[in-house]
Amino acid sequence: GKVPAGSILASAPSDKNLDAWRESGCRTTHCNLEVLQESTLVFLATKPHILPGVLQEIRPAVGPHHIVVSLAAGVTLQTLQRLLPAGTKVLRLMPNLPCVVQAGAMVFARGSGAGDGEAALLKNLLSSCGLCEEVPESYINIHTGLSGSGVAYVYLFAEALAEGAVKMGMPGGLASRIAAQTLLGAAKMMLETGEHPAKLRGDVCTPGGTTIHALHQLEKGALRATIMNAVEVATNRACNVAED
Amino acid sequence: AGVLAAHKITASSPDTDLPTVSGLRGSAVCSQPLQKMGVNFTVSNKDTVKSSDVLFLAVKPPIIPFILEEVGPDIEARHIVVSCAAGVTISSIEKKLSTFCPTPKVIRCMTNTPVIVREGATVYATGTHADVEDGKLLEQLMASVGFCTEVEEDLIDAVTGLSGSGPAYAFTALDALADGGVKMGLPRRLAVRLGAQALLGAAKMLLESEQHPGQLKDNVCSPGGATIHALHFLESGGFRSLLINAVEASCIRTRELQHLADQEKISPAAIKKTLLDKVKLESPSLSVASASKVSLFTSRSTSSKKN
Numbered sequence: 001g002k003v004p005a006g007s008i009l010a011s012a013p014s015d016k017n018l019d020a021w022r023e024s025g026c027r028t029t030h031c032n033l034e035v036l037q038e039s040t041l042v043f044l045a046t047k048p049h050i051l052p053g054v055l056q057e058i059r060p061a062v063g064p065h066h067i068v069v070s071l072a073a074g075v076t077l078q079t080l081q082r083l084l085p086a087g088t089k090v091l092r093l094m095p096n097l098p099c100v101v102q103a104g105a106m107v108f109a110r111g112s113g114a115g116d117g118e119a120a121l122l123k124n125l126l127s128s129c130g131l132c133e134e135v136p137e138s139y140i141n142i143h144t145g146l147s148g149s150g151v152a153y154v155y156l157f158a159e160a161l162a163e164g165a166v167k168m169g170m171p172g173g174l175a176s177r178i179a180a181q182t183l184l185g186a187a188k189m190m191l192e193t194g195e196h197p198a199k200l201r202g203d204v205c206t207p208g209g210t211t212i213h214a215l216h217q218l219e220k221g222a223l224r225a226t227i228m229n230a231v232e233v234a235t236n237r238a239c240n241v242a243e244d
Numbered sequence: 245a246g247v248l249a250a251h252k253i254t255a256s257s258p259d260t261d262l263p264t265v266s267g268l269r270g271s272a273v274c275s276q277p278l279q280k281m282g283v284n285f286t287v288s289n290k291d292t293v294k295s296s297d298v299l300f301l302a303v304k305p306p307i308i309p310f311i312l313e314e315v316g317p318d319i320e321a322r323h324i325v326v327s328c329a330a331g332v333t334i335s336s337i338e339k340k341l342s343t344f345c346p347t348p349k350v351i352r353c354m355t356n357t358p359v360i361v362r363e364g365a366t367v368y369a370t371g372t373h374a375d376v377e378d379g380k381l382l383e384q385l386m387a388s389v390g391f392c393t394e395v396e397e398d399l400i401d402a403v404t405g406l407s408g409s410g411p412a413y414a415f416t417a418l419d420a421l422a423d424g425g426v427k428m429g430l431p432r433r434l435a436v437r438l439g440a441q442a443l444l445g446a447a448k449m450l451l452e453s454e455q456h457p458g459q460l461k462d463n464v465c466s467p468g469g470a471t472i473h474a475l476h477f478l479e480s481g482g483f484r485s486l487l488i489n490a491v492e493a494s495c496i497r498t499r500e501l502q503h504l505a506d507q508e509k510i511s512p513a514a515i516k517k518t519l520l521d522k523v524k525l526e527s528p529s530l531s532v533a534s535a536s537k538v539s540l541f542t543s544r545s546t547s548s549k550k551n
Binding site: 197198199216220222225228 | 455456457458459462476479480481482484485488489492
């Protein structure tokens with residue numbers, strides 16, 4: 001809500017994707033160049049393989065006043081800068097899905113033409129969608145493995161929690177809502193207290209109680225290592241995709 | 245450890261051939277013979293009881309009932325009977341002694357081997373007739389050889405699993421760490437020394453820090469570095485769960501042994517025949533064997549307190 005809808009112009013080849021923007025009160029067009037002419041801050045949100053073509057198309061209209069932010073997975077700052085006029089202010093952003101509910105986790109890296117002002121602007125704008133941090137470009141693939149894909153790990157965990165509850169006799173719908181709330185609450189406590197998760201975990205474990213017994217099961221299943229493996233694999237995959 | 249003057253300590257064992265005994269009495273093996281420390285030595289448990297106020301029963305659990313039978317008649321109200329026997333309950337000791345003394349003072353304690361280097365971990369639980377001061381006395385004595393605190397008796401099995409057996413887990417870990425060092429090129433002695441120092445240092449950091457061990461671990465793990473790679477291996481192997489399993493198994497076994505002892509399923513046959521014979525010779529009135537290994541305070545010099 002930091003920018004009035006009327007100040008946002010969205011462009012896409014077909015109307016299919018534009019309805020959502022119009023409903024929010026944004027202006028829409030089918031012409032990419034129009035976006036460059038009308039706007040200072042430009043977000044490139046195409047699929048990675050389409051992006052080079054789009055960059056070629058808009059390149060003539062890109063000027064020193066523009067701030068170009070790419071969300072395309074795997075397309076490096078080096079590539080972006082190569083396909084745009086020299087000195088263009090380029091930044092690369094990696095969000096995650098919960099941005100749509102203003103609880104996203106985003107990281108961005110700046111190219112050589114982007115300065116503190118551009119970084120601060122982006123961070124300021126995006127903070128309304130969740131957590132937004134500037135990082136070195138090398139962290140972006142890690143962010144993919146941790147938080148981009150990470151959202152799916154959480155869904156898997158939530159599903160399993162609920163199934164456990166169903167097995168023990170709770171209706172599925174209720175179990176699912178409680179599972180989600182449990183994750184939400186735990187995450188909120190982590191963010192708000194700033195305490196180490198190991199400490200927060202210990203706080204829940206009364207001696208000989210239910211929690212420590214359950215945690216033992218998780219440790220027996222080498223859950224930690226499995227999760228570490230997942231993050232590693234996703235990160236490596238992001239790197240590989242980038243190279244392609 | 246200097247808390248108690250040596251001449252006030254009496255150690256007793258009927259079997260002077262036991263390595264622990266002969267070592268303390270002065271042999272080529274041990275450099276700190278009992279007599280040098282100034283501790284009195286006797287082969288008579290009964291004499292020990294008569295000349296002492298605090299009695300440490302440092303025998304194997306199956307032997308406890310026999311010891312209690314032997315010394316029971318000499319127990320007076322002033323005596324504080326401290327049992328270090330794993331799995332032997334206060335109530336079982338009180339029951340046995342109550343046939344001889346109406347209000348026996350019993351304290352049950354669980355310690356561990358590093359008392360030898362004054363870094364023991366000791367807990368104690370006080371019995372029905374033991375006063376607060378009795379507990380405090382024991383605490384004072386054991387605090388000179390490490391950490392000592394009072395607990396509820398029902399926690400002692402868990403303590404056994406954790407810090408009683410704990411040094412064995414550590415020795416195993418150290419052996420393996422040293423192997424790792426040797427594999428990567430270190431001479432064995434150096435590898436052992438460094439491994440031990442690493443664990444010692446880590447333990448000291450944890451004890452002196454307010455921080456959670458998870459946080460201390462994080463502090464060592466630089467992003468993408470050597471340590472986090474190594475930790476991933478540990479997690480993959482279920483390192484944490486193995487340790488949890490170990491503590492659990494030791495605790496459960498302790499309870500099992502206690503259960504067996506309560507039912508007095510351990511027979512005299514379990515006790516070495518030689519000991520039985522020896523005691524029978526010395527105390528013909530007794531029909532049961534008793535043996536007590538030398539206990540306590542085998543720490544180095546009597547000069548300085550634990551630092």
